[in-house]
Amino acid sequence: MPSVSLTFAGALALLNLWLAFRVIQVRRSGKVLVGDGDNPLLVCRMRAQANFVEYTPFVLILMALIEIAGGPKPWLWGIGIVYVLGRIVHAFGMDRRSMPNPARGVGACVTWAILLGLGLWAIWMASHAPAAVHYL
Numbered sequence: 001m002p003s004v005s006l007t008f009a010g011a012l013a014l015l016n017l018w019l020a021f022r023v024i025q026v027r028r029s030g031k032v033l034v035g036d037g038d039n040p041l042l043v044c045r046m047r048a049q050a051n052f053v054e055y056t057p058f059v060l061i062l063m064a065l066i067e068i069a070g071g072p073k074p075w076l077w078g079i080g081i082v083y084v085l086g087r088i089v090h091a092f093g094m095d096r097r098s099m100p101n102p103a104r105g106v107g108a109c110v111t112w113a114i115l116l117g118l119g120l121w122a123i124w125m126a127s128h129a130p131a132a133v134h135y136l
Contacts, residue, residue, distance in 0.1 A: 008060065082110060086114070089103050
């Protein structure tokens, strides 16, 4: 059972709901049903959620496959925690539209570093897996 990646799949699903709620808050206050209504805060929050949805599936898939392949659970826990925190920092950083925005940059860099690390880890594990023995 991939308990670590399953835990983070649940946590990240809740985080996605939180991001959606933040979009809905601005939609209600600005009376915007469809699109962005030329509301800069709404655009930022919509992009924060969309960005989350663009990266999170890859992170979860890689975490699950690495866990199933026998990757060390303490490392996966640490990576999952850092990813969640990075995505929260990114969401708040997206609210502040001034440039440069350190919170947005930190969240983005954390996301990219984790995706890069997991991708390389998965490739390394696959290339160093013992060869399957075939019996005729």
